Amino acid sequence: MTTMATNIEPKSLQERLEPYLAIIGPMVMILAILLFMGVAEPTRYFRLSNLNLILLDAALYMPMAMAMTFVITQRGIDLSIGSIAALSGILMAFLIKQYAFPAWVALPIAIMLGATMGLINGLVITRFKVPDLIGTLAMDLVYRGLALVIAKGLVLARFPDLITDVGRGKIPGFVPVPVVIGIATMIGGYWLLKKTYFGRYTVAIGSSPEAAEMTGIAVDRHKIYAYVLMGAAAALAGVMLTGKLNAIQATSAPYFNLHVIAAVVVGGTSLFGGRASMLGSFAGVLLLSMMINALVTLRIEFFWQSVASGVVIVSSVALYTWMQKKDRDGSRGLLAGLMTPEGQKLMRFSAALIGVLIALLAIGALLAGNPVPSG
Amino acid sequence: MTEPLVQMRGITKRFGGVTALSNVDLDAYAGEVLAIVGDNGAGKSTLIKILTGVYQPTEGSMSIAGQPLVLNSHSDAIAEGIDAVYQTLALADHLDPAANMFLGNELTTRFAGITVLDNKRMRAETERVLMERLGVRLKSLDAPTESLSGGQRQAVAIARAVYHEGLRVLVMDEPTAALGPQETARTLNLIEALKDQGLAVILISHSLDDVFQVSDRVHVQRRGRRAGVVKTAESTQREVLGLIVGAEEAA
Numbered sequence: 216m217t218t219m220a221t222n223i224e225p226k227s228l229q230e231r232l233e234p235y236l237a238i239i240g241p242m243v244m245i246l247a248i249l250l251f252m253g254v255a256e257p258t259r260y261f262r263l264s265n266l267n268l269i270l271l272d273a274a275l276y277m278p279m280a281m282a283m284t285f286v287i288t289q290r291g292i293d294l295s296i297g298s299i300a301a302l303s304g305i306l307m308a309f310l311i312k313q314y315a316f317p318a319w320v321a322l323p324i325a326i327m328l329g330a331t332m333g334l335i336n337g338l339v340i341t342r343f344k345v346p347d348l349i350g351t352l353a354m355d356l357v358y359r360g361l362a363l364v365i366a367k368g369l370v371l372a373r374f375p376d377l378i379t380d381v382g383r384g385k386i387p388g389f390v391p392v393p394v395v396i397g398i399a400t401m402i403g404g405y406w407l408l409k410k411t412y413f414g415r416y417t418v419a420i421g422s423s424p425e426a427a428e429m430t431g432i433a434v435d436r437h438k439i440y441a442y443v444l445m446g447a448a449a450a451l452a453g454v455m456l457t458g459k460l461n462a463i464q465a466t467s468a469p470y471f472n473l474h475v476i477a478a479v480v481v482g483g484t485s486l487f488g489g490r491a492s493m494l495g496s497f498a499g500v501l502l503l504s505m506m507i508n509a510l511v512t513l514r515i516e517f518f519w520q521s522v523a524s525g526v527v528i529v530s531s532v533a534l535y536t537w538m539q540k541k542d543r544d545g546s547r548g549l550l551a552g553l554m555t556p557e558g559q560k561l562m563r564f565s566a567a568l569i570g571v572l573i574a575l576l577a578i579g580a581l582l583a584g585n586p587v588p589s590g
Numbered sequence: 591m592t593e594p595l596v597q598m599r600g601i602t603k604r605f606g607g608v609t610a611l612s613n614v615d616l617d618a619y620a621g622e623v624l625a626i627v628g629d630n631g632a633g634k635s636t637l638i639k640i641l642t643g644v645y646q647p648t649e650g651s652m653s654i655a656g657q658p659l660v661l662n663s664h665s666d667a668i669a670e671g672i673d674a675v676y677q678t679l680a681l682a683d684h685l686d687p688a689a690n691m692f693l694g695n696e697l698t699t700r701f702a703g704i705t706v707l708d709n710k711r712m713r714a715e716t717e718r719v720l721m722e723r724l725g726v727r728l729k730s731l732d733a734p735t736e737s738l739s740g741g742q743r744q745a746v747a748i749a750r751a752v753y754h755e756g757l758r759v760l761v762m763d764e765p766t767a768a769l770g771p772q773e774t775a776r777t778l779n780l781i782e783a784l785k786d787q788g789l790a791v792i793l794i795s796h797s798l799d800d801v802f803q804v805s806d807r808v809h810v811q812r813r814g815r816r817a818g819v820v821k822t823a824e825s826t827q828r829e830v831l832g833l834i835v836g837a838e839e840a841a
């Protein structure tokens with residue numbers, strides 16, 4: 216019989232780093248934040264109470280980042296999680312306040328409702344063939360609208376201990392309850408990814424939908440599972456948020472979508488599918504919470520958080536894409552493309568656009584009179 | 591040689607108005623490599639898709655080991671011990687070789703009453719099948735399949751087919767089309783190893799060099815018909831080329 220033992224070459228540095236790449240990215244950024252804050256605001260940033268704040272904030276996003284890792288690995292996306300969280304929280308609040316349901320029943324009901332909303336998302340995507348992005352964006356409007364219809368402008372506040380414990384309870388001498396919940400869901404997610412059919416098929420579907428189909432995997436069913444998990448996780452976050460603030464309203468959780476997607480993508484899970492890193496998502500959540508907390512500590516206006524999250528998403532996707540390209544065809548630096556004729560055309564076009572903008576601003580400034588206060 | 595393992599008789603296949611195959615006979619023997627050659631559109635892929643249950647013939651019949659063979663789906667064919675490795679390999683690049691080999695067919699174990707994937711056993715089985723059946727050792731079974739060479743990926747895809755204990759017939763549609771010379775040589779070695787293990791191997795190829803290196807007989811298709819069958823050892827590339835383009839007939 217013929218043998219063809221592949222000769223054993225020493226692994227390149229790139230290859231040896233590959234498994235850790237996902238975690239190295241956010242770790243470097245976390246270190247950068249720590250260093251920067253160590254210089255800029257060491258006393259207030261490194262206070263124990265502040266670290267507690269960071270952990271509490273991160274914990275809220277962990278269940279969602281875990282589930283979003285599956286959704287994104289399957290080449291999906293869910294833009295409805297903020298609304299699912301708000302709607303589930305509000306329905307739970309109504310059950311408790313209006314109908315006097317015991318909290319320990321209302322809480323699992325909220326999570327099942329979130330799972331049902333995820334099921335609806337999954338069915339919209341797989342049965343009606345609406346692309347993930349549009350489907351969940353549309354369902355986001357639906358869920359948010361329903362929350363507004365039900366709660367009007369009301370703030371529902373003051374909940375039983377169970378709910379506030381889930382959101383901000385403390386285990387004496389240990390970390391807060393929500394941190395335990397968050398970390399437990401991440402560990403559960405890691406186990407799902409590595410040890411179950413669902414995790415295995417999630418990677419297969421994202422890696423090659425055709426291969427998954429050919430080997431007889433029920434692609435649609437496993438996509439639906441991911442959205443159901445996502446819905447349940449978003450509802451859990453809704454409950455945690457309700458407990459943390461001891462209040463909920465229809466407009467709660469507006470930034471969940473991009474925050475969670477940013478955390479997952481920063482952690483090295485590929486938006487192009489197939490590449491999942493649960494550890495990376497965990498680090499990504501920590502990174503974002505540390506970054507936002509740093510902005511707060513530096514007394515930077517709240518609205519900059521949104522800018523920061525957007526920049527983090529774009530730069531990390533660009534970075535991972537570039538790194539992958541580099542190991543494929545040994546391509547050159549980012550700027551080399553500008554020297555091609557095509558790059559020149561694009562540069563001229565951009566210059567013209569900015570030129571017109573500057574000209575308009577100049578005309579406006581020249582013709583400007585005294586400002587008239589509006590109102 | 592004894593009885594053919596697979597017999598296809600009078601196979602005709604029409605797609606609407608297009609006749610892809612007309613009245614084709616094919617014999618494949620255990621422990622033999624049968625090459626199928628022919629120009630583009632000659633009906634090679636259609637013929638083997640009928641054998642692997644992907645298409646049903648419009649007319650004609652098949653048998654395996656003397657038993658009538660009626661296939662309504664590809665899984666029927668797998669159950670009869672007939673499988674195929676396609677040019678597009680149907681591998682999930684981000685999964686490791688073991689996960690790919692068992693994709694859709696995972697080995698499991700029970701852990702605290704829950705059924706979980708048995709990654710360790712799948713890895714060991716993959717290593718064993720690659721080594722024992724194909725003589726291939728991968729330097730790392732943990733790396734994603736995308737980091738393997740074309741030939742190694744081919745080996746993983748073949749291993750997936752041969753893992754099935756009852757496999758009797760393996761069809762390969764242009765397995766070397768995307769490979770360099772070295773990887774091609776390795777894949778031809780794999781084909782020989784499979785033949786030595788008693789499989790009937792059916793190889794579709796556009797490379798007469800490959801065909802003459804590895805096959806025992808050559809089945810030539812031309813415009814949906816069987817233009818001829820020759821024993822490789824008693825023929826030449828010239829003769830086969832003549833059959834492919836139809837020069838023999840014209841002369």
Ligand SMILES: Nc1ncnc2c1ncn2[C@@H]1O[C@H](COP(=O)(O)OP(=O)(O)OP(=O)(O)O)[C@@H](O)[C@H]1O
Nearest residue numbers: 605608609610628629630631632633634635636637
């Ligand atoms: N699903 C189909 N529907 C209609 N016509 C088809 C279909 N599949 C094949 N054909 C036709 O049948 C004929 C034979 O095609 P086939 O794919 O079997 O050729 P081939 O020998 O494999 O060619 P190639 O070398 O290019 O792979 C062609 O004329 C093709 O257009």
Ligand SMILES: [Mg+2]
Nearest residue numbers: 634635636763
């Ligand atoms: Mg073909």
